[in-house]
Amino acid sequence: MPDPTVNLYTVQEIHAAEAAAGSALHDGTLARRAAHAVAELGWATWLRGLVNPCVAVLAGPGNNGADALLTANLLTTRGVHVVLVEPLAPGKSALRARARSELPVDIESHDRLPTRRRPFDLIIDGLLGIGARPVKYGPLAAVIHQVNAAGVPVLSIDVPSGMNADTGALSEGDICIQASRTLTLIGHKRGLATYQGAAAAGQISVTSLGVPTDATGCVLDGTASLATLCPREDATVHKGRRGDAWILGGAAGMTGAAWIASTGALATGAGRVFAAFETAASAAAGDRSPQIQTRTWAAPVPERAAVVIGCGLGQSDDAVAALETAVLHPGPLLLDADALNLLARSSTAAAALANRHAAAVLTPHPLEAARLLGVSAASIQQDRFSAVRALARRFNAVVVLKGNGSIISVATSDSTWVSASGHPILATGGTGDCLAGLIGGLLARGLPPLDAARLGTWIHGRAAELEAARLGGSCGLDLAQLAHSCARAINELQRNRFN
Incomplete structure (x- = not known):
């Protein structure tokens, strides 16, 4: 049987689905589901079977950063050495603050991607979510440039950081993560299906997080x-x-x-x-x-x-x-x-x-x-x-x-x-x-x-x-x-x- 028809969603439509999820969003359930899906995908695709695997987790200041930090916690329980990269001070996200507090107090953290004698086995990108502004310069841009030059597999959470999830376009001077794979949450995004967004996202997987979504006016045509x-x-x-x-x-x-x-x-x-x-x-x-x-x-x-x-x-x-x-x-x-x-x-x-x-x-x-x-x-x-x-x-x-x-x-x-x-x-x-x-x-x-x-x-x-x-x-x-x-x-x- 062919796969079901894939709907493509705007940021507004995804936010509406999140709001309809109600308490599942507010108590952090969706974030934990997202972290579990990211950790499982990273483990199954890149980390399983490696000796002493090491992963850099890029954690932004908002809820996307919370997903990344919760993923980091799950990977540490599997014996993965996790290095945090936190280029910006935490924002007002209570979810992120709670996720950060659950990590070991001595976990290694930097504001840039550190240089290591042995390259990271995987970089998990949780810098920015679908509602973020474009990135042109500053600490986030510096980290994105480092990651894109690292030659290491990159797994982006929801959307490659810096990419416009609605249009798939970067304005002049904008930069974004170039992912090997993107695990997009709740529903596939329009901007990941065309132009620069499709190129930046790499292989795309979708996890619904158990959130129901309606059909949209945009479909990804396949078999x-x-x-x-x-x-x-x-x-x-x-x-x-x-x-x-x-x-x-x-x-x-x-x-x-x-x-x-x-x-x-x-x-x-x-x-x-x-x-x-x-x-x-x-x-x-x-x-x-x-x-x-x-x-x-x-x-x-x-x-x-x-x-x-x-x-x-x-x-x-x-x-x-x-x-x-x-x-x-x-x-x-x-x-x-x-x-x-x-x-x-x-x-x-x-x-x-x-x-x-x-x-x-x-x-x-x-x-x-x-x-x-x-x-x-x-x-x-x-x-x-x-x-x-x-x-x-x-x-x-x-x-x-x-x-x-x-x-x-x-x-x-x-x-x-x-x-x-x-x-x-x-x-x-x-x-x-x-x-x-x-x-x-x-x-x-x-x-x-x-x-x-x-x-x-x-x-x-x-x-x-x-x-x-x-x-x-x-x-x-x-x-x-x-x-x-x-x-x-x-x-x-x-x-x-x-x-």
């Missing part, structure tokens, strides 16, 4: 939430029922992008794939799969076909005209790459897109999103959740904001979905074209725009993980192999659902 979106077919299926995908792009000198998108569409099992180029000469250039039929931009597109426009489209007047025609297409539509850049310049295309009966899919990276909203890429990254919702509303569209932890939104809902798959191996040219074709192929197969965007984004990330495992790292990606792995990921998800 549990996506399996039901896979199309089901019987033995009578034929290519006509699997639909047509048309890839419009491939201006002179940029034909590769259209070919890559076409192979992504093929990976979905779309019935027929057409690559439409600017000219017949462009269509004849380069290697291609014999399954891909070629056309030019002037060719009429069937009304029911799914259109993907933008991959190598260019910025010419003819490209603008092609876009303004495409947004009037009555069938499924996806805009990527050059089509998005032209959309930012064409009020005609933008108006037609916003007035479409069926939502189009937009797949911008942060810079393209910035152009569409008239802001900087940095401001997009500072709050990716707000940015993707703003784009969806402005263009009456389903929007995939690409990046580490891609986020999907739709104009008709405040809900968002964050893709749980992905790998740095995708940081090379052409992978976005593959994603565009992949979603376009799913549109051709009849999936609604939101379902196609969610499913395609996850499959693309899962295929990257498979390729990274095959290659043993993040270099050397072959886009044809990526498309094959997309097909493997789709087939795997279908088997899990229907077998």
Whole structure:
């Protein structure tokens, strides 16, 4: 059975759940449950079997520091040598004061991470919780720099100290702990699923502490939430029922992008794939799969076909005209790459897109999103959740904001979905074209725009993980192999659902 759907929570939602827990919060029960979970995870993952293990416990001035101190106490009872790091004077937390009083009076404590002849076996990060302010300088910053340079495994409690738990973004000059693993409490946090937060958190585990939580408007998309979106077919299926995908792009000198998108569409099992180029000469250039039929931009597109426009489209007047025609297409539509850049310049295309009966899919990276909203890429990254919702509303569209932890939104809902798959191996040219074709192929197969965007984004990330495992790292990606792995990921998800 797949894991249950994972909800992603805001800080406000977590605080509301804590408040609803009532006395369990006030008498320290939740803190002791948290400490037990942290100690067990640290012991099972890093410390069990070591001779005379030594752990540095970073304890901040508030309740997160209380969790860390209670964890320290549990580890000392298992024979672990614990060294406290307390860079700030205790705050007003009675819970922290009580936790500190339970530790041996002679326990070793420092205001910085001490230098040892033998490195620590583990660092437990309990400096700051989810409601803390950003860290730029001062004693906390000094300790964070030390920890990040130590080369020692780090287990963060709830959130890597200094990270924004709502956005997953660090402002200029901010720093945070770079954790090996994060044990987040009560519920998974939105900011740990995307951008810098996902990178800083390392492997994430969730412990509910026995606190009930409601479903939220943000879901971490994985096999549990996506399996039901896979199309089901019987033995009578034929290519006509699997639909047509048309890839419009491939201006002179940029034909590769259209070919890559076409192979992504093929990976979905779309019935027929057409690559439409600017000219017949462009269509004849380069290697291609014999399954891909070629056309030019002037060719009429069937009304029911799914259109993907933008991959190598260019910025010419003819490209603008092609876009303004495409947004009037009555069938499924996806805009990527050059089509998005032209959309930012064409009020005609933008108006037609916003007035479409069926939502189009937009797949911008942060810079393209910035152009569409008239802001900087940095401001997009500072709050990716707000940015993707703003784009969806402005263009009456389903929007995939690409990046580490891609986020999907739709104009008709405040809900968002964050893709749980992905790998740095995708940081090379052409992978976005593959994603565009992949979603376009799913549109051709009849999936609604939101379902196609969610499913395609996850499959693309899962295929990257498979390729990274095959290659043993993040270099050397072959886009044809990526498309094959997309097909493997789709087939795997279908088997899990229907077998």
